[in-house]
Structure formats: structure tokens, C-alpha cells
Amino acid sequence: MTDDFPLAQELAWLTARLADLLLTRESAEEAVQSLALAAKEAIPHASGAGATLIDGRGRKTSTGATDEVVLEADRLQYEMGQGLCLSAWAEGTSQTIxxxxxxxxxxxxTRAAASLGLRSALSAPLISGGTPIGAMKVYSDKAGMFSxxxxxxxxxxxxxxxxxxxNLQARDAAQRASALMTAAIADRDAIRMATGIIMERERLGPxxxxxxIIDLSRLEQRALSDTAQDIVAGRPVL
Known part of the structure; x- marks a missing residue:
């Protein structure tokens, strides 16, 4: 317990710092960038740090990094389909180099990372509800730097x-779904109104x-809703 006390103090400070950084961010993208900064701040030997959110198919959805070399190392992992960060996520276990x-x-x-001047690294999975959602990583330009x-x-x-x-991802997803639904309702209303205008103007049935309107949108090579909005707004269409 005594040995763990300094670590507990560090963790308490970092958790408070993390809450301040992440909970004030408006999106997961911003929060991941803040997490990368917190990781570099937490590990004194780190010369760079990063954090990545990864979907169920292994594709990164949000990424943050403190340095360009970290972004490049991450890009190479996803391009090559291998690396300690991907393994930390896929296996749900920490990785050390x-x-x-x-x-x-x-x-x-590792061959490509070495050419970037990286020499040692750590990566820990980000796990929520038993499911890995990404990984954090720190790098050093010297070998054997991490304890x-x-x-x-x-x-x-x-x-x-x-x-x-x-939680931020869930909120972002809910906001995107709400925006899509709002747009869908607006599109539906525009199409309904445009249909009424054409019915009256050209003496046609619904x-x-x-x-x-569908034929006009095809001729213009535009979305049906865009053509409908033009009709409602009185803008000229073909």
C-alpha cells in the first residue's frame, strides 16, 4: 500500500486534470487531442504521445497527437495494418517496446518507426464497458526509457x-443522428411543398x-431535395 501511495497521488491529480481537459471539450476529436497532451504530461520520459479512437472494424475515427512524428507513426500503423497501438486495441492488453x-x-x-527516430514505446488500450474503443501511446527517442x-x-x-x-462518442453520435433526422424532415417537407407547387402550376396529379421533380433532379444531376428547395424558393429549374 505504501509503495502505491505516490502512484495513487499521481493518479488523483491526473484524473482531475483529465476531467478538466476532456469534459470541457465539445467533441470526441477535441477530447482525444487533449488526452494525448495529458499522456505526454503524465509520463516524464515521453518525447511524444497520442491517443486514437478505433471502430469495430479497426478503423481510426478520431486521433490526437502531441507531435508530427506521432501522427506519422500512427499513419504507418493503419497503412500497414500492424503496430503496438493496433495490437493494444485488438487484444485489449498493454504493449511495450x-x-x-x-x-x-x-x-x-518497427522498421518504419525506427526511421522516424523512435526507439521505445508504450501503449495501453482504452476500454469502456469491456470493449476496446481505442488506445493511448507514448514514445521516446531513446531505448529502454519506460519503466x-x-x-x-x-x-x-x-x-x-x-x-x-x-460518453463523448455517444453524445456525438446522438447529435449526428438528430442532425440527420432534422435534415430528413426538412427534405421531406421541401419535396411535399414542391410537389404541391408543380401540381398547381402544371395541373398535374400528385x-x-x-x-x-424527379425528372428535373436527374436532368440537373442534383439531389431531389435540392431541386425541391429551388422550386419552393422560386428559383429557376430546367
């Missing part, structure tokens, strides 16, 4: 971060009027 130059896992990626304490701190930081990020 003592020396990228001698690491035998992920040979394509077991550093890894444990990164893992403990990842736990509250994953919950906060999952089906014929709608077919006329």
Missing part, C-alpha cells in the same frame, strides 16, 4: 479516459408532379 531497433513483432511498422511504473500509470490513466471518451 524496449527497443524498436531490435523488436521482432510488427516488423514492417513498469510508467506503464501502470498509463494504464490507470486510460481507465477514466475511456469512460469519458465513450404522382405526376413528383415524377416531374
Amino acid at each position: 524496449e527497443d524498436i531497433g531490435t523488436e521482432t513483432r510488427w516488423p514492417l511498422w 513498469a511504473h510508467d506503464l501502470r500509470l498509463l494504464e490507470m490513466l486510460a481507465r477514466p479516459a475511456a469512460i469519458m471518451l465513450a 404522382d405526376e408532379a413528383l415524377s416531374r
Whole structure:
């Protein structure tokens, strides 16, 4: 318990810092960038850090990094389909690289990462509700720079971060769904109004009027709703 007390103090401070950084962000994209900064701040030997949200198919949906070299290392992982961050996410377990130059896992990626000047790395999965939703990672330009304490701190930081990020993702998804529904209702109303205008203007029945709008949108190579909005607004159409 005594040995864990300094770590507990660090974690308490970092969790408070994390809440301040993440809960004030308006989107998951912004929060992931803040998480990358918090990770670099938490691990004193880190020369760069990053965080990535990954969907169920292994595609990154949001990413944040403190340095360009981290962004490039991440880009290479997704391009090559291998690397410690992807493995941390896929396996739901932390990954450690003592020396990228001698690491035998992920040979394509480690060779490319070494050319970027990276030498050691840690990655911890972001797990919410038992499901990995991404990973955090820190890098150093020197080999053997990260200790077991550093890894444990990164893992403990990842736990509250994953919950906060999952909540932000859910909120973002709800907002997108609401925006899509609002747009769909607006499109439907525009099409209904445009149909009424064409019915009156050209003395057509409802089906014929709608077919006329569809034909116009095809001729213009535009969305049906855009053509309908032009008709409602009185703008010229073909």
C-alpha cells in the first residue's frame, strides 16, 4: 500500500486534470487531442504521445497527437495494418517496446518507426464497458526509457479516459443522428411543398408532379431535395 501511495497521488491529480481537459471539450476529436497532451504530461520520459479512437472494424475515427512524428507513426500503423497501438486495441492488453531497433513483432511498422527516430514505446488500450474503443501511446527517442511504473500509470490513466471518451462518442453520435433526422424532415417537407407547387402550376396529379421533380433532379444531376428547395424558393429549374 505504501509503495502505491505516490502512484495513487499521481493518479488523483491526473484524473482531475483529465476531467478538466476532456469534459470541457465539445467533441470526441477535441477530447482525444487533449488526452494525448495529458499522456505526454503524465509520463516524464515521453518525447511524444497520442491517443486514437478505433471502430469495430479497426478503423481510426478520431486521433490526437502531441507531435508530427506521432501522427506519422500512427499513419504507418493503419497503412500497414500492424503496430503496438493496433495490437493494444485488438487484444485489449498493454504493449511495450524496449527497443524498436531490435523488436521482432510488427516488423514492417518497427522498421518504419525506427526511421522516424523512435526507439521505445508504450501503449495501453482504452476500454469502456469491456470493449476496446481505442488506445493511448507514448514514445521516446531513446531505448529502454519506460519503466513498469510508467506503464501502470498509463494504464490507470486510460481507465477514466475511456469512460469519458465513450460518453463523448455517444453524445456525438446522438447529435449526428438528430442532425440527420432534422435534415430528413426538412427534405421531406421541401419535396411535399414542391410537389404541391408543380401540381398547381402544371395541373398535374400528385404522382405526376413528383415524377416531374424527379425528372428535373436527374436532368440537373442534383439531389431531389435540392431541386425541391429551388422550386419552393422560386428559383429557376430546367
